Amino acid sequence: MNRRQFLKSSGASVALGALGQYTDALPDQKSRRVGLIGCGWYGKIDLFRLIQVSPVEVVSLCDVDKHMLAETASMVASRQHSKKTPRTYADYRDMLKERDLDIALIAPPDHWHALIMIEAVKSGADVYVQKPISVDVVEGRAMLEAARHYGRVVQVGLQRRSTPHLVEAKERFIDTGALGKIALVEIYCYYHMRATENPPDTNPPDYLDYDMWTGPAPMRPYNRLVHPRGWRAFMEYGNGIVGDMCVHMLDMTRWMLGLGWPTRIASTGGIFVDKTSKANITDTQTATFDFTDLRVVWQHRSWGEASDPKYPWGATFYGDKGTLKASVYGYDFMPLGGGQPMHRDVTYELDKYPEDRTEKDLERHVAPAERYHMLNFLQAIDTRGRPVSDIEQGYISTASCILANNAMKLGRTLAWDLQEHKVADDEEANQLLRRAYRQPWTHPVPEGA
Numbered sequence: 001m002n003r004r005q006f007l008k009s010s011g012a013s014v015a016l017g018a019l020g021q022y023t024d025a026l027p028d029q030k031s032r033r034v035g036l037i038g039c040g041w042y043g044k045i046d047l048f049r050l051i052q053v054s055p056v057e058v059v060s061l062c063d064v065d066k067h068m069l070a071e072t073a074s075m076v077a078s079r080q081h082s083k084k085t086p087r088t089y090a091d092y093r094d095m096l097k098e099r100d101l102d103i104a105l106i107a108p109p110d111h112w113h114a115l116i117m118i119e120a121v122k123s124g125a126d127v128y129v130q131k132p133i134s135v136d137v138v139e140g141r142a143m144l145e146a147a148r149h150y151g152r153v154v155q156v157g158l159q160r161r162s163t164p165h166l167v168e169a170k171e172r173f174i175d176t177g178a179l180g181k182i183a184l185v186e187i188y189c190y191y192h193m194r195a196t197e198n199p200p201d202t203n204p205p206d207y208l209d210y211d212m213w214t215g216p217a218p219m220r221p222y223n224r225l226v227h228p229r230g231w232r233a234f235m236e237y238g239n240g241i242v243g244d245m246c247v248h249m250l251d252m253t254r255w256m257l258g259l260g261w262p263t264r265i266a267s268t269g270g271i272f273v274d275k276t277s278k279a280n281i282t283d284t285q286t287a288t289f290d291f292t293d294l295r296v297v298w299q300h301r302s303w304g305e306a307s308d309p310k311y312p313w314g315a316t317f318y319g320d321k322g323t324l325k326a327s328v329y330g331y332d333f334m335p336l337g338g339g340q341p342m343h344r345d346v347t348y349e350l351d352k353y354p355e356d357r358t359e360k361d362l363e364r365h366v367a368p369a370e371r372y373h374m375l376n377f378l379q380a381i382d383t384r385g386r387p388v389s390d391i392e393q394g395y396i397s398t399a400s401c402i403l404a405n406n407a408m409k410l411g412r413t414l415a416w417d418l419q420e421h422k423v424a425d426d427e428e429a430n431q432l433l434r435r436a437y438r439q440p441w442t443h444p445v446p447e448g449a
Contacts, residue, residue: 043107114139156394179319194302216441233279240281
């Protein structure tokens with residue numbers, strides 16, 4: 001199935017008007033040389049969605065886990081068009097030294113995103129990097145500057161911007177003014193996603209280079225909670241549930257409403273319920289992002305029930321003419337004063353992409369959005385334009401979430417100075433914009449910072 005057939009038969013016809021950007025200039029059918037760095041959960045999801053919509057050749061893979069690397073190489077050989085097994089690397093620097101990639105997909109734990117992305121654009125590759133783009137604000141700014149300096153296209157894995165039913169909701173209810181004046185958006189996550197176990201520390205397994213896995217992050221004793229996937233429970237490697245889940249919904253809100261940076265950010269929270277697990281991220285947190293005449297309020301709880309069981313992770317837009325609830329699973333529009341409510345469910349496309357049915361750990365409801373996101377990325381590469389989740393948008397959304405955590409830590413509201421890329425009149429807060437790196441790794445520094 002070629003891309004035009006994909007677009008016509010994707011089951012997202014309701015949103016094709018808004019997704020016209022993908023059909024006006026379809027990506028070239030030429031084969032592109034692709035490498036993946038980080039062969040875990042979402043690295044494979046990203047890579048296999050790209051394979052589904054483009055005749056790419058996956059030539060190289062990199063991971064510090066030998067078992068994960070070998071498994072991914074075998075999966076790629078069975079699924080890519082050429083059936084060739086890609087080269088494998090344990091060190092991303094060795095892989096990028098080859099300078100033979102058109103596209104680099106970057107999906108290791110968050111604390112590795114900045115160094116790898118900057119090295120990838122230096123090597124001449126266009127980049128798809130997972131969200132959040134960084135673990136501190138200075139990293140994110142350095143990534144943005146590197147992308148611009150080297151003239152590379154960088155798409156961030158904030159694929160709500162390419163989710164067909166959300167594109168439709170934006171066009172139908174927000175762009176038309178059907179909601180009226182929107183002055184409050186509530187964004188939230190009530191998944192029980194925080195680790196609750198407390199296993200003992202051990203020696204790392206012999207197939208994992210734990211020193212390289214840790215990289216620039218602080219060295220913790222190895223614990224099976226950390227790898228694979230459990231690293232999200234530790235602030236050393238990310239920014240908690242705010243950095244992981246709020247970034248998606250804040251970015252979706254900014255995109256839908258055409259918002260830039262928040263002017264003021266506040267947050268409170270902590271570990272209020274589960275005090276026994278090794279996890280050190282909050283189990284309860286609220287954050288407020290102030291825009292000119294709009295407030296966006298985030299809340300997460302990793303315990304208890306969701307406020308609305310149909311919307312355990314999503315956003316509620318409150319307008320003076322109606323309310324819109326939106327999530328990865330669908331949307332509900334409820335007009336005020338009568339009128340017809342409207343509901344839409346996500347389209348799964350399982351019949352058209354039967355491998356989606358059996359792929360291990362795939363978030364099936366997200367697969368269509370991933371495919372559209374990859375198409376948008378490829379189109380931007382062909383035109384040398386900006387993709388829908390350009391690195392600058394990833395920087396704004398990521399940094400805003402990091403600032404929320406910093407505001408919670410300091411116990412006060414932070415005012416962001418857009419021109420200076422720092423917190424206004426708060427030197428203590430500005431010290432938190434850059435984390436210390438473990439030697440011998442060197443923190444990237446943007447020009448003028």
